Amino acid sequence: MTLRILLRAVAHPRKASKDLGPPPRPRDVLSRDLHGSLQVRHVDAGSCNGCEMEVHSAFAPVYDAERFGVRLVASPRHADALLVTGPVTKNMSDPLRKTYEALPEPRLVITLGDCAQDCGVFKGGYGVEGSVSDVVPVDVHIPGCPPHPQAIVEALRGFTGR
Numbered sequence: 181m182t183l184r185i186l187l188r189a190v191a192h193p194r195k196a197s198k199d200l201g202p203p204p205r206p207r208d209v210l211s212r213d214l215h216g217s218l219q220v221r222h223v224d225a226g227s228c229n230g231c232e233m234e235v236h237s238a239f240a241p242v243y244d245a246e247r248f249g250v251r252l253v254a255s256p257r258h259a260d261a262l263l264v265t266g267p268v269t270k271n272m273s274d275p276l277r278k279t280y281e282a283l284p285e286p287r288l289v290i291t292l293g294d295c296a297q298d299c300g301v302f303k304g305g306y307g308v309e310g311s312v313s314d315v316v317p318v319d320v321h322i323p324g325c326p327p328h329p330q331a332i333v334e335a336l337r338g339f340t341g342r
């Protein structure tokens with residue numbers, strides 16, 4: 181980062197947090213056990229990568245979901261929740277099921293994007309097994325094609341209440 185970019189960032193900080201408002205009321209699902217912290221393992225079950233770009237954006241500096249107690253983790257064994265994108269392809273149905281089983285109990289499944297809910301534009305495709313709920317139980321869905329990063333952050337804040 182050049183000195184000029186650094187000075188510009190200090191002089192004109194982005195104010196994404198101003199748009200987000202007060203913390204939402206925590207969801208009933210597990211919110212008592214989460215204590216304001218949600219560790220998330222992301223699984224791309226067959227997405228076009230549009231949803232992934234918005235997930236990256238939600239955790240990047242502008243929207244910065246981590247400041248609300250949500251973190252992406254590398255192992256399902258460290259996670260409270262699975263965040264699943266895309267329709268489930270035939271090749272990904274077993275890995276998705278195994279990843280779900282590797283999460284410690286109690287565990288959450290959050291689907292993100294229309295394809296995860298009903299296969300979206302990929303419905304009927306030769307390589308598509310079905311929607312995420314055909315493979316693992318789903319607790320919460322974040323709608324959109326793809327969802328806006330702010331909508332992703334809002335939905336995740338619902339678990340941490342921060």
Ligand code: SF4
Binds near residue numbers: 293
């Ligand atoms: S919901 Fe839209 S952006 Fe997300 S995987 Fe499906 S087509 Fe791609």
